[in-house]
Amino acid sequence: MFYHIETEERGAGGKSGTVYTLRHNDGSQAEVWPANGFNCLRWQIVVDGHLRDLLYTAPDWESNPVPTRSGIPVLFPFPNRIRDGRYSFGWKDYQLPLNDSVKQNAIHGYAPRHAWQVFGYGSDQDSAWIHGDFHASVDAPETVEFWPADYRLSLIYRLTENSLRLESRVRNLGSTPLPFGLGFHPYFRFPCADESVAHYRLHAPARSIWECVDSLPTGERQSVADAINWNTPRPINSTQLDTLYTDLGAITERPDGMLLRAELTHETLPGALQVWTNGDFRESVLFTPPHRQAVCIEPYTCGTDAINLAERKIDAGLQILPPDGEWTGCVEFRWEPSPR
Numbered sequence: 557m558f559y560h561i562e563t564e565e566r567g568a569g570g571k572s573g574t575v576y577t578l579r580h581n582d583g584s585q586a587e588v589w590p591a592n593g594f595n596c597l598r599w600q601i602v603v604d605g606h607l608r609d610l611l612y613t614a615p616d617w618e619s620n621p622v623p624t625r626s627g628i629p630v631l632f633p634f635p636n637r638i639r640d641g642r643y644s645f646g647w648k649d650y651q652l653p654l655n656d657s658v659k660q661n662a663i664h665g666y667a668p669r670h671a672w673q674v675f676g677y678g679s680d681q682d683s684a685w686i687h688g689d690f691h692a693s694v695d696a697p698e699t700v701e702f703w704p705a706d707y708r709l710s711l712i713y714r715l716t717e718n719s720l721r722l723e724s725r726v727r728n729l730g731s732t733p734l735p736f737g738l739g740f741h742p743y744f745r746f747p748c749a750d751e752s753v754a755h756y757r758l759h760a761p762a763r764s765i766w767e768c769v770d771s772l773p774t775g776e777r778q779s780v781a782d783a784i785n786w787n788t789p790r791p792i793n794s795t796q797l798d799t800l801y802t803d804l805g806a807i808t809e810r811p812d813g814m815l816l817r818a819e820l821t822h823e824t825l826p827g828a829l830q831v832w833t834n835g836d837f838r839e840s841v842l843f844t845p846p847h848r849q850a851v852c853i854e855p856y857t858c859g860t861d862a863i864n865l866a867e868r869k870i871d872a873g874l875q876i877l878p879p880d881g882e883w884t885g886c887v888e889f890r891w892e893p894s895p896r
Contacts, residue, residue, distance in 0.1 A: 558580060558581050558681050558682075558717075559578070559579065559580055559581070559679035559680065559681070559682075559683060559684035559715065560579055560581075560679050560684065561576060561577065561578055561579065561677055561678070561679055561684050561686070562576075562577045562579060563575065563576055563577075564577070566589075566618075567618070568589070568591075568592060568617055568618045568619075568621040569592075569618075569619065569620060569621040571591055571592070571621075571671075572591070573589065573590060573591025573592070573671065574590065574591070574674070575587060575588070575589055576588045576590070576674070576677060576686050578677075578679070578684035578685070578686065578713065578715040579684065579715075580684070580715065580716075580717055582602055582717065583600075583601075583602040583607055584600060584601045584602055584715070584717065584718075585598070585599075585600050585607075585715070586598065586599045586600075586684075586713060586715045586720055587599075588686055588688075588713055589627075590671060590672045590673070590674050590688050591671045591672075592621055592623065592671070593623050593629060593630060593667060593668035593669060593670065593671075593672065594630055594667070594672040594688040594690065594711060595623070595626070595627045595628060595629055595630070595668065596611070596627055596628040596713055596720065597611070597613055597617070597626060597627035597628075598611055598613060598627065599611050599628075599720050599889070601718075601747060601891050603747050603748055603827075604748075608747030608748055609745050609747065610744065610745060610747060610829060610889075610891060611626075611627050611628065611742060611743055611744065611745060611850075612626065612627075612743035612744070612745050612845075612849055612850035613626045613627060613743075614626045623664075623668040623669045624663075624664050624668050624741055625743070625845070626743060627742075627743065628722075628740055628741065628742045628743075629664065629668040629740070629741040630667045630668055630690075630709075630711060630738075630740060630741075631664045631665050631667065631668060631737075631738065631739035631740065631741055631856075632665045632666070632667040632690065632709050632726075632736065632737075632738050632739075633665050633666070633667075633692075633703055633707060633709075633734075633735075633736040633737065633738075634662075634664075634665045634736070634737045634858075634862070634863065635664060635665065635737050635738065635739025635741075635841075635854070635856045635857075635858070635860070636663065636664065636739065636771075636800075636841065636856070636859075636860035636861070637656055637661040637662065637663050637771060637772055637860050637861055638652060638661060638662040638663075638861055638863060638864065639661055639772050639861050639864055640654075640660065640661060641653060641654045641661055641662035642864075643863045643864050643867065644867055645704050645735055645863065645867075646704055646732060646733065648704070650702055650703075650704075651702075652702045653702075661771075661772070664739075664741075666690075666692065666696045666699045666702075667690045667709060669696075670690065670695050670696045671695060672688040672689060672690045672695060673688065673689050673690075673691070673694075673695065674686065674687070674688050675687045675688065675689055675710075682716065683714045683715060683716045683721075684714070684715045685712055685713060685714040685715070686712070686713050687710065687711070687712045688710070688711055688712075688713075689708055689709065689710050689711075690708070690709045690711075691706075691707075691708045691729070692706050692707050692708075693706045693729075703734075704730070704732055704733065704734065704735060705728055705729070705730025705731070705732050705733065705734040705879070706728075706729040706730040707726060707727065707728055707729055707730070707734050707736065708726070708727045708729055709724065709725075709726055709738070710724065710725040710726075710727070711723070711724050711725075712724075718890055718891050718892065718893075719888055719889060719890040719891070720888070720889045721886065721887075721888045721889075722740060722886065722887045722888070722889075723884075723886050724738060724884065724885050724886070724887075725882065725883070725884045725885075726738065726875075726877065726882065726883045726884075727877075727880075727881070727882050728877040728878065728879055728880060728881045728882075730879060731879050732879065733876050733877065733878055733879070734876065734877040734878075734879075734881070735863055735866075735874055735875070735876050736857075736874075736875050736876075736877070736883075737856060737857050737858035737859075737862050737863075737873065737874060737875065738856070738857045738875075738885065739841075739854055739855065739856040739857070740854060740855055740887055741841075741852055741854050742831075742852060742853065742854070742889065743845070743850040743851075743852055744820055744829055744850055744851055744852065744853060745849065745850050746820065746821075746822050746825065746827075746829065747825075747827070747891075748825055749822055749825060751848075751849045752848050752849070753792050753844060753848050753849070753850065753851045754791070754792060754793050754794065754848070755791060755792075755822055755823040755824065756791065756792045756820055756821070756822055756823075756851060757789045757790060757791050757792070757820070757821045757822060757823060758786045758789065758790070758791075758792055758818070758819075758820055758842075758851065758853075759786055759787075759788065759789035759807060759818065759819045759820075759821075760786040760801070760817065760818035760819075760840065760842060760853065761786065761787045761804065761805030761806070761807065762780060762786070762787070762801035762802065762803060762804045762805060762840065763779075763780070763802075763803035763804075763805065764777040764778065764779060764780065764801070764802050764803040765777065765778050765779075765780055765784070765799055765800060765801050765802065766778075766800040766801075766802055766859055766860070766872075768799075768800060768860070771798065771860070772860060772861055773800060773859060773860055773861055773865065773872070775865055775868060775870045777802060777803070780801070783795065784797065784799055784842075786818075786842070787805070789819070789821065791823055792844065792851065795844070796844055797842045797843055797844045797851075798841070798842075798843050798844075799841065799842050799843075800839065800840075800841050800859055800860055801839065801840045801841070801842060802838070802839050802840075802859060802872075804817060804838060804839070804840055807819060810832070813834060813835065814832045814833065814834060814886065814888060815832060815833055815834070815835065816830055816831070816832050817831050817832065817833050817837070817840060817853075817855065818830070818831040818840070818853045819831075820851065820853065826893065826894060827891065827892060827893050827894070828891075828892040829889070829890070829891055829892075830889070830890040830891075830892060831853050831855060831887070831888075831889060832887065832888040832889075832890060833855045833885075833886070833887045833888075834885055834886045834887075836857050836875075836883075836885050837855040837856060837857055837885065837887060838856075838857065838858075838873050839855075839856040839857070839858060839859045839872070839873055840853065840854060840855055840856060841854040841856065841860075842854070855887050856873070857873055857875060857885065858872055858873030858874050858875065859872035859873055860872075862874040
């Protein structure tokens, strides 16, 4: 067997649970924490005989596991913010808890802040995988009043020799339409690099950005200014990013329909970290955290505050499933030891 899975009881922030580590015999591995939002906290590869991180994990994770600041937070049923935590859907008004950093908006949904259920895991000669579900009325019943329909988000992490694949499925379990958006918030690090992202090179083609005020879109789109334009690869240097891109391009496309949306390389080190998605991931946030030890390339199916933009007849990618409806999507992170 080229792959296997190890389990261990571990705790963070006073909450304990089983941690699943997917391993390849070459040493590469992915560490998944179901009790903490089904976060893949670490994805590591072997470079020159040493295990190297491809994801940033906050050094105080075990004492202070902030749900959306390490690893790969899963953002659902909405990514990013909802203005004032308010929206209307189906002739009903909703008020969500205000839980962004300034306590003025709702942010990042409920999936990253609750424990998920594990429904299977395994390995064979091609991959190791783990399947987790987040069922709103079961895993976070206190949130049911905040969303129009009950739902189940299923996610499979699949580790291969050079990739971490995220296979997602959303089901509407309610009797009314389900609006949703799905996003992933990976904190990427380049292996063997120093802590700063200044020497990372980014290639992430896009034709437009959403004009934002206080991190919320006005509904207008703008052309991409030179300072934040990544249509050709260039170093990040001192650029500070917290930008919502749309009209995304693709560096290349595979026969299976997966699109190479972004590629992270380094000025002096070999290799490339790639972000592939299917076409439904039509928006992207590029973000450099204040500590500048990571860069976030965040695939979203919809933009920030999409549910309120939809109310204004502005298409920001909000998905709506009928009762018993189902949606599937895929994101794949790849490490290429030698870039194209």
